[in-house]
Structures are given as structure tokens and as C-alpha cells.
Amino acid sequence: MTELKPRALVVDDEAQMVSIVEFALETQGFATVGARSAEEAWRQLGALEFDLVVLDVMLPGASGVQLCERIRTTSDIPVILLTARGEEQDRLRGLMAGADDYVTKPFSPRELALRASAVVRRTRGRRSDTTRLSNGPLTVDQARRQALLDGRVLRLSDVELRLLTVLTRHAGEVVDWRTLLNEVWATAETAGGRDMLKTAIYRLRQQLGPAGEDLIHTVRGAGYLMPARPDEARDEP
Numbered sequence: 001m002t003e004l005k006p007r008a009l010v011v012d013d014e015a016q017m018v019s020i021v022e023f024a025l026e027t028q029g030f031a032t033v034g035a036r037s038a039e040e041a042w043r044q045l046g047a048l049e050f051d052l053v054v055l056d057v058m059l060p061g062a063s064g065v066q067l068c069e070r071i072r073t074t075s076d077i078p079v080i081l082l083t084a085r086g087e088e089q090d091r092l093r094g095l096m097a098g099a100d101d102y103v104t105k106p107f108s109p110r111e112l113a114l115r116a117s118a119v120v121r122r123t124r125g126r127r128s129d130t131t132r133l134s135n136g137p138l139t140v141d142q143a144r145r146q147a148l149l150d151g152r153v154l155r156l157s158d159v160e161l162r163l164l165t166v167l168t169r170h171a172g173e174v175v176d177w178r179t180l181l182n183e184v185w186a187t188a189e190t191a192g193g194r195d196m197l198k199t200a201i202y203r204l205r206q207q208l209g210p211a212g213e214d215l216i217h218t219v220r221g222a223g224y225l226m227p228a229r230p231d232e233a234r235d236e237p
Helices: 015-026 038-047 063-072 089-094 109-124 158-169 177-185 195-216
Strands: 007-011 030-037 054-056 079-083 101-104 134-137 138-141 146-149 172-175 217-219 223-227
Touching: 007 015, 007 038, 007 109, 015 030, 015 054, 030 038, 030 054, 038 089, 038 158, 054 063, 054 109, 054 172, 063 079, 063 089, 063 134, 063 138, 063 158, 079 109, 079 158, 101 109, 146 158, 146 195, 158 195, 177 195
Parallel strands: 007 030, 007 054, 054 079, 079 101
Antiparallel strands: 134 138, 138 146, 172 223, 217 223
16 A cells, blocks of 8 residues: 655745745655645644644744644644744744754755654654543544544534643643633634634533533633543443
């Protein structure tokens, strides 16, 4: 059986740089998708599965380092940071944000592609055991991009799935609305943000059915809480 090509997300605000990186990666067998901002990249990450993110540090709006930190709240996908600045403090900031590698512009496209292949090979084999989140009867399978409640597959939108993923990851903790806006929508915009979040929570509870109110609690003035639940014992047939 032919193995699927690894898919890379290339994020840079310069169209020419996106094209250069995409071409280099494609010579090493990658399928690529481009994005010109952190918000566009976040939407792509919510819509498709990726094996690698190649991410420019200097982006309009949220920086590459901020996007890397956001990615790390929900995924261990490999990240390579690109920057025109080579100072040690910038390298350290990137690594502290969770980046797997760091390449300074100008760079050799072939070297970047080879390093990308190497980091994907190192991480592909160890990611499968960290992609499932469980809390009692609820399971979020990040690899398959689906959630199950009592074994039933839920029909969720991308936003609802991301919201459920964050709440499940933080089960037993109150997650404030600013954190949810940041992690689910990749924005710190407060105008209308609470109403947008309330609507998404309402729709998610509807999708969860009768268990919705029990699984997602509103903590007035603070945020939302998914109570931590032990694995429920099931009777043997």
C-alpha cells in the first residue's frame, strides 16, 4: 500500500517565500498548503490534518511564536520556525514556545526540506498515542478529527470540535472566555467575543444531547468547566 504524502502547512506573509518553501518541500515528497497569516493558518489547522508546520516568526497580527504557542495547546505537530533575525534570544523564544527546529533566513531551500523530512520522520511514529483525549463517556480523537459520546460519533462543526477539544483537555479546570477565544478562534478580539462563545457553547450542548448541561457547566463571571469524570465501568455482555 502506498503511504500518504506528509502534508505541510507553510505560513508566511510573503507570497514568494511561501512558493519557495512549498517547492522545496514538494521535492521531498510533501503535499503543501499555504497561509499568509496566523488566523488563516489556524483555520487551515482546524480544517485539515498536517504532519508539519513551517512558520515565519514575523507575521501580521499574531506572531509566529504566538501561533506556535497556540498550536501547542492542542497538538504536538512538528513546527519549524523561520526568521530573518538570527539572534540567540529569538531562537530561544521559538524553542521555548515549543518549536522543533529553527531556520534563519536566508536559508538553503534544500537544507530546509531535508530538515523538514527528518523532523517528520522523528515525530510521526510517536504521535499516535497522544491524539486521544478521554473524560468519562466522552472521547475526542484528534487524529481522526471526531468526537464520540458513549461510542456514538458526534456531528460537530470545526469550531465545535475545537471547543470540545479544549474543554476536554482542561477537564476539571475552569477555562475563562478569553482563553477559549484565543485557543478556538485564534483571536483576542473582545467586541462580540462573549456572544460568539455563548452561541458556540449553546450549539455544542445541543449536539451533546441530554448530557450537554452535565458535561459543560457555566461558571458565572469566570468561564466554562467540564467536570473531570472517571472512566465509567461497563457491564460485560
